[in-house]
Amino acid sequence: MRVPAPFRRLLTTFLMSLYMVIVMTFVITTVNTGFDSDFPARWGRAFLIAWPIAFVVILIGAPTVQKLADKLLASG
Numbered sequence: 001m002r003v004p005a006p007f008r009r010l011l012t013t014f015l016m017s018l019y020m021v022i023v024m025t026f027v028i029t030t031v032n033t034g035f036d037s038d039f040p041a042r043w044g045r046a047f048l049i050a051w052p053i054a055f056v057v058i059l060i061g062a063p064t065v066q067k068l069a070d071k072l073l074a075s076g
Contacts, residue, residue: 017054025050
């Protein structure tokens with residue numbers, strides 16, 4: 001399946017934010033509260049709060065971060 005070019009940035013943002021939020025909320029929830037029978041509910045709540053924030057932050061911030069990375073690589 002090929003994603004049309006106009007949607008590529010949205011798909012990349014979706015996948016990157018999903019991946020990062022799954023990993024980070026799992027780790028942080030485990031470290032802060034432990035792994036017990038209530039873990040899935042705590043992790044799910046953390047995920048539902050964090051994912052929309054991460055999606056918007058990546059969508060808005062990624063172009064600026066990419067430009068900064070390009071400048072840092074070009075100056076080296």
